[in-house]
Amino acid sequence: MKYNDREVPEVVIKRLSRYYRYLGEYLNEGVERISSGKLSERMKVTASQIRQDFNYFGGFGQQGYGYNVEYVYNEIANILGLKDGYRAVIIGAGHLGLALANHESFKKRGFDIMALFDNDKDKIGNVVNSKPILDVADIENFIKKNDISIAIMTLPKVRVNDIASKLVDWGIKGIWNFTSAEIVTEKPVAVENVHMSDSLMTLSCKIKQGD
Amino acid sequence: MKYNDREVPEVVIKRLSRYYRYLGEYLNEGVERISSGKLSERMKVTASQIRQDFNYFGGFGQQGYGYNVEYVYNEIANILGLKDGYRAVIIGAGHLGLALANHESFKKRGFDIMALFDNDKDKIGNVVNSKPILDVADIENFIKKNDISIAIMTLPKVRVNDIASKLVDWGIKGIWNFTSAEIVTEKPVAVENVHMSDSLMTLSCKIKQGD
Secondary structure, eight states, X not given: OEETTEEOOHHHHHHHHHHHHHHHHHHHTTOOEEOHHHHHHHHTSOHHHHHHHHHTXXXXXXXXXXXXXXXXXXXXXXXXXXXXXEEEEEEOOSHHHHHHHTOSHHHHTXXXXXXXXXXXXXXXXXXXXXXXXXXXXXXHHHHHHHTOOEEEEOSOGGGHHHHHHHHHHHTOOEEEEOSSSOOOOSSOOEEEEOOHHHHHHHHHHHHHTTO | OEETTEEOOHHHHHHHHHHHXXXXXXXXXXXXXXOHHHHHHHHTSOHHHHHHHHHTTTGGGOBTTBEEHHHHHHHHHHXXXXXXXXXXXXXXXXXXXXXXXXXSHXXXXXXXXXXXXXXXXXXXXXXXXXEEEEEGGGHHHXXXXXXXXXXXXXXXXXXXXXXXXXXXXXXXXXXXXXXXSOOXXXXXXXXXXXXXXXXXXXXXXXXXXXX
């Protein structure tokens, strides 16, 4: 990913989401200014790492007495695209799809899950956390009419790439992929993969190596 | 985390899991040796990054003609603790808990989910993907008797830290935390947090900044 023509490593983007979360906590606590040292203690990254990360985005104007929490929070929200608000659909109303439909923090971040799609007649017509489960045959129409930008993939792996390219044609700008399939599309699309096994192996490594 | 007394950044550990996955693919394809250049193309990280990461673990002996796939695969498995095999329980049999219980790739990696626990009488006694849902009141006994090392936290956030310290006392060595609660325990324990919102914000950033 590039910001102002400068390549930003993916790991910095991931930390940006974390900074946003932690700054939100400070904001809730009524903290107005925060030093990189204090932020570093809470987040368990070094202060120099924080300054280095922030420098990809112009540094967020740290003064001698620290960062302005609200300013940096808003700037990061803007970089992350959270100010724009995105509408999403979940494709695959299995357990994981239902769990994501019930996740309360996405809405707060500006992500609105509008519906789930499935091909199981027993599920179609049900409502989960105020979101309808619709027939996957109607997905093109729904995406186009409701200005949907994000597709959340919780369908069986083998069916992912039957639909991925079509989704992009219909207007999807980002795919949040929970399957182990690698997303292959004709036109470019933003993809974020969630590899559960990688996370579990990381835990295993921490256990094995004594954290 | 430290390896041979040298601090290894968390991001390197995360990439180690990815290397392991990709090397497993090469192994399945019958590839015996692989250059960092070829691996770099498939994984979309630079070859120098790969060499730098591997150097934390002694370099895995690249020859002029590349890495021995099986050797590196096995070495990484060992570092990740996958050779040891871990038994896990899921605490909280909601949608996410059920989705994880149905996830087929954990077993393959050496993680054996033995049971789910819940306090809902309607769920207790059910079986999910051959794993029983048991009464959370019986968890101490189960962990001790079955040599359980990993607790997967999919229970409501507010109840996480009522149980976390007890789990460690009963023998849990690692907590895989899907809640937004920060794990606080008296004795040290390995923790891996899965922050769904961070991942979604990363996707949002890729959309906003044009990937």
